[in-house]
Amino acid sequence: MTAPDESVVHGSKAPDKAAPKELPALDKLLRDCAPLVIEHGHTLVAREARALLDALRSRAVAGELLRAELSGLARTLATRVQARMQPAMRAVLNLTGTVIHTNLGRSLLADAALQQVLALTGSPNNLEFDLDTGGRGDRDDLIEDLLCELTGAEAATVVNNNAAAVLLGIAALARGREAIVSRGELVEIGGAFRMPDVMSAAGATLVEVGTTNRTHPRDYEQALTPRTGLIVKVHTSNYQVQGFTSSVDEATLAPIARRAGVPLMTDLGSGALVDMAALGLPAEPMPQQMLAAGCDVVTFSGDKLLGGPQAGLIVGSREAVGRIRKFPMKRALRLSKLPFAALEATLRLYLRPERLVQDLPTLRLLTRSQAQIAALAQRLLPDMAAALAPRFTVETVVLQSQIGSGSLPVERLPSAGLAINPVDGKGRTLEALAIALRGLPxxxxxxxxxxxxxxxxxxxxxPALLTAQLPALKDALA
Structure with a gap:
């Protein structure tokens, strides 16, 4: 009896399957890809070639490698090298409805800030060089006068984010002493920034006053002792307590702090430098108001409502900011030259308040009218519907956007957009679409x-950034 065809029993020996010995040697593959080596260098291409051949060899041993795949090794290697050189951090289209989205990079930088970053990071600059004296300078000098002019502060300094600003402020003013905070303001932000933990890390002893929903001036007064080093107010930007509530504002707290001889520090977080209500947006407290109310130190973010890069801005009295600037931790938390350049350029835009909505992307997006957005949705509807048919239907809808990053968490902005529904009504079909959208260039x-x-x-x-990708989306869903 004739033995069965070995190619049927053993897939690895089937005519269309490649054996390990059929794989080219590394040197031969690199010679075949000489232009790729010239473009990217031997090290990278050889590393990717070696990884490619190892993967193919494993598949060949398992009888899973087709001979047809060997004819396109040069293209496969080129694709691997190109993918390796693609940045992990990429530009995306934020259609979530959250304008200042923490997970998507928060505020967009203005053109002026982008140009300043390019100009100063591609060339030596005077980050810590005094052009007048020819000696060593302080990076704070480049931005302090501007911040003081915009906020009315006596002094100012900058660190790498607002969490650092709060930590540094508490450490410099209350290390080894007590810091008083209302229980209703012991916030947690971002899953790791918890006010009690920050107090501990700063070396201060937390003294809680009042209750979760109600705190009165007498609570602060009764908590003051010779060991008190600081009174802290925390703007509860990422949540809101409603109902039977009471809190003590900075204007009421300031004289209490002055009589006790301790500084008053307030953490605003969001960092609005203009009256948001005047722009038709929900009101947000400003550093100018807090300083006028009597605060010694005000901290706020650079990449939220201010519309700049990640930064923690500290403004206040000359004495309090001076202590903060001299604290040893300051150097570890200082702002580097890239965000520093972007922050200065962003702040200068505030010298022209009449142009802010035009020049600052964050404010421009926040103030877009619902009618304008709805008109855009109508224009995009036919192209989106055609690209997603027949598996999905598309319709225009009225939506509610939010500001984001803890700014005014319960406030909503009237908006509009597109709603995509799966014809089969299945959630996994919709998830597949979300994956395809995330997989676009x-x-x-x-x-x-x-x-x-x-x-x-x-x-x-x-809109062209979306419509230009619709053919690729249609192919991905085919």
Whole structure:
């Protein structure tokens, strides 16, 4: 009896399967890819070639490698090298409806800030060099006068984010002493920044006063002792207590702090430098107001409502800011030259308040009208519907955007966008669409809500960035 065809029994020996010995040697593959080596250098290409051949060899031993795959090794290697050189941090389209999105980089930088960063990081600069004296300078000198002019402060300094500003302020003013905070302001932000833990890390002893929902001036007065080093107010930007509540504002606290001879520090977080209500947005406390109310130190973020890079800004009295600037921890938390350049350029835009909504992307996006956004949704509807048919239907919808990053958490901005519904009604079909959108050259990030995918168009200023990718999306879903 004739033995069965070995190619049927053993797949690895089937005519269309490649054996390990058929794989080219590393040197031969590199010679075949000489232009790729010239472009990227031997080290990178050889490393990717070696990894590619190892993976193919494993598949060949398992009888899973097709001979047809060997004809395209040069293209496969080129694809691997190109993918290796792609940055992990990429520009995306934020269609979530959250304007200042923490996970998507928060505020967008203004053109002036981008140009300043390019100009100063590609060349030596006077970050810590005094052009007048020719001697060593202090980076704070480049920005202090500007911050003082905008806020009315006597002095100012900058660190790498607002959490650092709060930590540094408490450490410099209350290390080894007590710091008084209302129980209703012992916030947790971002899953790791917890006020009690920050107090401990700063070396201060936390003294809680009042209750979760009600704190009165007498609570602060009764907590004052010779060991008190600081009174801290924390703006509860990422949550809101409603109902039977009472808190003590900075104007009421300031004379209490002065009589006790201790500084008053307030953490605003969001960092609005203009009256948001005047722009038709929900009101947000400003550093100028807190300083006028009598605060010795005010801290706030650079990359939230201020519309600049990540930074922690500290403004206040000359004495208090001087102590903060001299504290040893300051150097470890200082701002580097890239965000420093962007922050200075952003702050200078505030010298022209009439142009802010035009020049500052964050304010421009926040103040877009619902009618303008709805008109954009109508224009995009036919192209989106065609790209997603027949598996999905698309309709225009009224939506509610939010400011984001803890700023005014319960406030909403009237917006509009597109709602995408799966024809089969299955959640996994919708998830597949979300994955396809994230896999585009310029990933598109929407939000899933009630068995539909919502694309809020408030932050889409260049529709072509979306429509140019629709053919690729259609192919991905085919």
């Amino acid at each position: 310029r990933p598109v990030i929407g939000r899933l809500n009630e068995q539909r995918l919502l694309l809020d168009l408030r932050c889409l200023e260049e």
